[in-house]
Amino acid sequence: MGKTLGGLDAEIETIDREVEQHLDLLREVRRYLHMHPEPSGGEFQTTLYIAHQLREHGIDHRVVESERGIIAGQLGASNEPLIAIRADTDALSIIDEKSVPYRSRHDGVMHACGHDAHSTMVLGATLALNALSRGLDRPLPWRAIFQPAEETALGANEMVASGAVDSVGKILALHVDPTFQVGRVGIRRGALTAQCCGVEIEIWGKGGHAARPHDSIDPIVVASQLLSLIYQTVPRRNDSREPVVVTFGMIEGGKNPNVIPERVRLAGTIRTTQRETTERIKNQILAICRGLSEASGAGIDVDFPMGPDAVVNDPDLTDQCEEVIVDLLGPGAAEHIPQPSMGGEDFSAYLREVPGCLMRLGVADGRHRAEPLHSPRFDIDERALALGAKLLARAVVTLAHQDARGATP
Known part of the structure; x- marks a missing residue:
């Protein structure tokens, strides 16, 4: 007779034992993925490798x-x-500058955001849950999702469309965090990340000779005025207590030093924690563009491609996850994050369908200066791999027990 869902302590022991038995495999998988990164949209070999392990x-x-x-x-x-x-599986277009045996072998592509670790931890949890399920006399209600293209905010939507959350009632995930040491986990009830919206602006002027700007409409001048106006206006017209970040990271225009170009392109992002705030910022940018266009004579086209919504952790589920963290790592291991990150995360696409919780897993070793996410020298303390796998698998069985108790008449 197999164990029933009544033996939570025994099931947790099984999970921990299974993860410990696969420590070498987890390290091997993480290093293989780190050496063979693939960018968003190209995760074909990564998928084949994970499928092979399964x-x-x-x-x-x-x-x-x-x-x-x-x-x-x-x-x-x-x-x-x-x-x-x-788990997410894609990498970034960054040159790996580390001097380690497992540094990236794909020039210009690197796992600088820890998705290799995320995939490894979910694989480790999957191995443990599968082994546990074989000893139970009823199905354990779990599913693992390995998604592509998180960095482009497209992968979660693809997986939802493919049925990944059909029959799912809750969803959990971890993201590595080098600001926390191994053995610490950051949690936050409510908004954890920002809603992200792109800003793409095209300025059309009238090209001409650099010696005769009076015969032209210089889009470079208009672009500089536009950036200055946006950076000055947005902070002064929005409540400083409300998180808002507008940043332009791309300016493109002109090819010759003695030619005033016809066109300049700008691209950036708007990051807030509420959709209403994003809409207000968009309207402010549009008003600035209309006024500057009229004043300068240049044409200004604006587009706002939508990025991921804010990740808003379910409060009750976050509290339940905190209990699992404390049970695994001890009192004080759960660090309450005081403010939402202004980064984006397409885990929010799953949260439109079901409640969920995204946690921040510490990966700093405490001995060396931790490189930030997206750094060309980013790395993790691999002791975190087993902790992440155990945390996810323990959370699944703990929540399953709580759901079963709640369903008992």
């Missing part, structure tokens, strides 16, 4: 239609809501 361990899985994502665990309809755990 197949080798007898875990049911399905590669989605794009061949760049995987759904594992319970694949069909379920009589009870599933608890999903999610």
Whole structure:
């Protein structure tokens, strides 16, 4: 007779034992992924490699239609809501500057945001949950999601469209955080990340000779005025207690030093924690562009491509996850994050469908200066791999027990 969902302590022991038995494999998987990164939209070999690991361990899985994502665990309809755990698999277009044996072998592409670690930890949790499930006399309601293209905010939507959250009632994820040491986990109820919106501006002037600007409409001058006006106006017209960040990271225009160009392009982002704030900022930018266009004679076209919504952690689920963190790592291991990050995360696409919680897992070793995310020297303390796998798997079985108690008449 297999164990029932009544033996939570025994199930946690099984999870921890399974993860410990696979420590070498987890390190090997993480280093392989770190050496073979693929950018957003090109995660084909990464998907094949993860699918191979799942197949080798007898875990049911399905590669989605794009061949760049995987759904594992319970694949069909379920009589009870599933608890999903999610990893992202894509890398960034950054040159790896580390001097370690597992540095990137793909020039100009690097796992500088820890997605190799995320994939490894979810794989580790999947191995443990699969082993545990074989000893139970009823299905354990879990699913694992390996998604592509988080950095371009497209992958989560692709996975939702592929049925990743069908029959799912809750979803959990970890993101590595080099500002916390190994053994610490950052949590926050409510808004954890920003809503992100792109800003793409095209300024059309009248080209001419650099010696005769009076015969031209110089789009470079208009671009400089526009940037100055936006940077001055937005902070003065919005409540300073409300998080707002507007940044332009790209200016493109002109090819010759003695020619006034016809066109200049600007691109940046708007980051807030509320959709209403984003809409207000967009209207302010549009008003500035209209006024400057009339004053300068230049044409100004503006587009606002939408990025990910804010990640808003479910308060009750966050509290439950905190209990799991403390049980695994001890009192004080859960660090309450006081303010939301102004970074973006497409985990929010899942949260439009089901409640969830994204946690920040410490990966700094405490001995060396930790490189920030997206640094060309970013790395992690690999002791975090087992902790992340245990935390996710423990959270799944703990939530399953709580759901089962709540469903008992």
